[in-house]
Amino acid sequence: MREFLTVDRVANQIRLRRSTYSGTFLLVEGSSDKTFYERFVDKLGCELVITAGKPSSKQRAIAILEILEKSNFRGVLAIVDADFDRLQNTSVTSPNLLRTDTHDLETMLIQSPALEKVISEFGSEEKITQLNRDIREVLISVGIAIGHLRYISQSDGLNLTFEGITFSKFIDEKNWQFNDVKLIQEIKNKSQAFYLKDEDLEKRLFTEKSNNQDPWQVCCGHDLVEILSLGLRKAIGTNKTADVEPNSLERNLRLAYEVAYFYKTQLYLEIRKWETNNQPFHVLQIIE
Template sequence: MRDFLTVDRVANQIRLRRSTYTGTFLLVEGSSDKTFYTRFVDQLVCELVETSGKPSSKQRAIEILKILEESNFQGVLAIVDADFDRFETLLYTSPNLLRTDSHDLETMLINSPAFNKVLAEFGSEEKIAQFTQDVRLVLIENGISVGYLLWISKSNGLNLTFEGITFSKFLNERTLQIDELKLIQEIKNKSQAFSLNEKDMQERLKSQKSNNHDPWQICCGHDLVEILSFGLRKALGSNKAADVEPNSLERSLRLAYEEIYFYQTQLYLDIKTWESKNQPFRVLRNYT
């Protein structure tokens, strides 16, 4: 139902809720984000509000925050995925708007010890040992090609479709290396962008990769999980596709993510800073 509510309606609901609730309102993008952050939030003093819908959950979270801030509403905080924000001129900044440490929540999960647990659970020790690199590095070195193409598409208004691309069409099942031309062809076909010049896209991708950006800011977590899912069927393990499908793996990563990992993030420190500047409002559970 929330998908059909305008940002004004959601902002008004929060204002009305304030008459009976004195705690913090924490805006998060989607249901998986809400599930994740609920573990660290003191629900007696902080209420999570999911902002999923169109045009995008992130944009909706920011718009709702702006509306509330313009009316001097106190005790509201938004946490959104960083995406490519750290490389772009931001349209809106606010001390009440925080971003994930890396590109998104899923990359934060993969770049934590939770990943090692999931890999140990679903992977084959013998097969993993055949890789000369850490599996995490294999994922980000290949996932970065998809991330850069997404950034190129967004920056140039190409409106290419990345959702639903079939990774098996451009991933080597033995090495997990990406064939970049086949990747571009798959995105071109999925987008029905038949006038897209493949060689030009290859050159743009090559140019972007030469900038040596932090791959954790470029790679999309969902893409890394797709590569991991593909790898756990043959290169890294012997699982059936249904047992390691991406949504299931992301759920496993969230479950394997311990509180102590969160306490070591910049996001945690940012929330603590927000709490200290916005007393008496609180977000996090106290821990010892």
């Protein structure tokens, strides 16, 4: 019950803020999302509000939006990660709710040319040549298996634990080769889910892979960054672990992401459409 009170409190704070602020309130899930989006917003006309907390930042953002909408509060927009919404055909419940083009913000970063800029900074040209594979395709081919297992866990109610899994237990650091069976074993161990049979999960994983879903909707961005971090240590780079740890890489990807990349996204077009439909409120900087 406390979480719902907290959601109400955030909504009330926004209502109170309206008495002295006439701009747009943009709800985002976390501090890294705020860091990303504030580069594109008009800081005078749009104020970002972080909704991080339990049960989840995304659910909280949607709940806060719903509370404000019920009181006919104008000038509020929420941007959340798509997660598995598109795979589950989950419809958007409000014209004031937008989702990332891909699974999450991090996959949008990796899909963009920001990835090449980070790899050129931390990768070894010689090792990348020896690998002779497209790095983005390698990330996706490994990340999609983990993404499918996350999806299976959610849709089948398995409640598997993915936080804190050791990626080097199922990915060879030297050649970046991936092992499905070892992945399943690592997740079972981390989840203490020994009652689940390896064969059943392998079959379920194979079935999901056979559906040929869009990998950018399946893969979790944090997983892709973990895989990249591992590769930059030996397979495609010679970095110390501390120099390419995931949080640092995500920060570098955000820094390498140019405004021009954002202008090419569906999300950008949807924000502009929202602005047209909600005048005089606006979110983004005016392009000169």
